[in-house]
Amino acid sequence: MKGVFVTGTDTGIGKTLVSAWLAQHWRADYWKPVQTGALEDSDSDTIAQLAPDARIHPPAYVFKAPLSPHEAARREGARIDLSALIPPAVPGPLVVEGAGGVMVPLNELALMVDLMERLKLPAIVVARTALGTINHTLLTLDLLRRRRVPILGVVLNGQRNPGNRQAIEQFGAVPILAELQPLLAVTAKVIAGLPPPAFHMPES
């Protein structure tokens, strides 16, 4: 399977935006295994709007409550089974998007990082640029390394912050794959107009 797993240091950090950018420019397939909340405007809907050339695969689980997957599932009398999270078989590159960050619980035993460990896709960590990001990013990277999840690099999302970029590169021993500035509008045209990723989808 050729693909990447887009995770981040938080929910609302820009994983879907980065996924749209990658999926559009790589003409990739997109899959969000577990979607909670935003049923009328889910991440897959957003990708369809922002990356018209992407092929979108339905989530394995969709829950109403805009909460952690383990709790959103529980409120519907359901439980996420990791073995049910099977990526779509696609010929080309696949962009997988997590939910929240790497330690988000999927059920009473498993975390998002357990799924990442199973899928073995190189991880892209989306991180803010503002104060606080060094800690959050290094914690995320540390867990991924402990679990032997391959790391492609970090995408910084926000106003440029050279000091935080340098600290994450140095202490995280990780490449900064891209720096995404605040966009005045988030549209398909803007996404298509962004410079293409200066890195390739790794062969897994």
Ligand SMILES: Nc1ncnc2c1ncn2[C@@H]1O[C@H](COP(=O)(O)OP(=O)(O)OP(=O)(O)O)[C@@H](O)[C@H]1O
């Ligand atoms: N660089 C940016 N410029 C402008 N808006 C942005 C930027 N990055 C993210 N946003 C906006 O911030 C909001 C959250 O981003 P996004 O949905 O990508 O987060 P997420 O990490 O995918 O969240 P979730 O954990 O719910 O999947 C969205 O409305 C998105 O359009």
Ligand SMILES: C[C@H](N)[C@H](N)CCCCCC(=O)O
């Ligand atoms: C609802 C939100 N947009 C995401 N789908 C799920 C975020 C889970 C975050 C859990 C947590 O870290 O507290």
Ligand SMILES: [Mg+2]
């Ligand atoms: Mg998202």
